[in-house]
Every structure is written in C-alpha cells, then in structure tokens.
Amino acid sequence: MNTLTLHSGEIIFRQKDFAESMFDIVSGKVGIFSNYGTDTETKITELGEGQTFGEMGMIEYFPRSATAVALEETVLTEIKEEELKTYFRDKPEKLLRIMKLLSQRIRETNEKYIAVCRSVSEHESLDTMDPDAMDVAWIEMERYAMDYWLHWH
Secondary structure, three states, rough: EEEEEEEEOOEOOOOEEEEEEEEEEEOOOEEEOOOOOOOEEEEEEEOOOEHHHHHHHHOOOEEEOOOOEEEEOOEEEEHHHHHHHHHHHHOOHHHHHHHHHHHHHHHHHHHHHHHHHHHHHHOHHHHHOHHHHHHHHHHHHHHHHHHHHHHHH
C-alpha cells in the first residue's frame, strides 16, 4: 500500500476512469464531483480523515462515477486490487464500513425511486398539466434520475 501526499486541487482520479485502487484518507479532505470542471459540475460529497472512497469501481471494475479532488493538503493510503484481501484481513472494520455505506446507498436509491414513481403518478396526465408545473416535474425527475445513476455507477 502506498502513501500519497496531495496538494489542494490535485485530481486523485477522474470520472469514467477505470478503477485500479481505492483510498483511505489519513488526513485532509477530498471532494467527490460529478462533471468536474464543466458548467454542470456538482459537488456530491466531501470526505475527511478515516473515510474510504473509490471502492465501487474497484469492487466491480466499472468506470468511476465521479472525480475525486484533494480539497486541501491531503494524505491518502492507496489500496490496489491485489492488496485488498490483506487490507480487509488487517482492517475488518473497513469492510463493515463499506458494507454499511453500500447498504445506505441502496436504501437512499430505493427512497428516491419511490419518490420518482410518485411524481410520475401525480403527473400522469401531462397533456392537461400546466406547462410551468410540467417543467418543475421534469426537473425533479431528472434530479432523482441523476442521484440514482451516481449511486450505482
């Protein structure tokens, strides 16, 4: 496992990159962004000391769902795929934390999915709907769909 020291603004990984490792934050802060550096950039979350990130892409070898950026001087432990078994054997509490995080994401996704279904149900007759109300409904559904995508990718 490598220790990395990053300066504020350094990119740790980019959205759509394939995952080769995950990270533990030893000190500092990391921002997780969707569409980083674009007009539609969204800060999804901010993580700090003791938190782990980048696990989703590594677990299923799927492109990164977001960009990770050091928000200040940050020290990370990088855990590569081949080090994962040893890491979890030595730190079983980290495995439990990741399982809880994934469970939380599933629960939140289910709640958002139900909210989208309710919104669609409330607005089934879009032909007779006020155009302003229709715009609000579509924006709400797009937001829920983006949240769903970010949680699962």
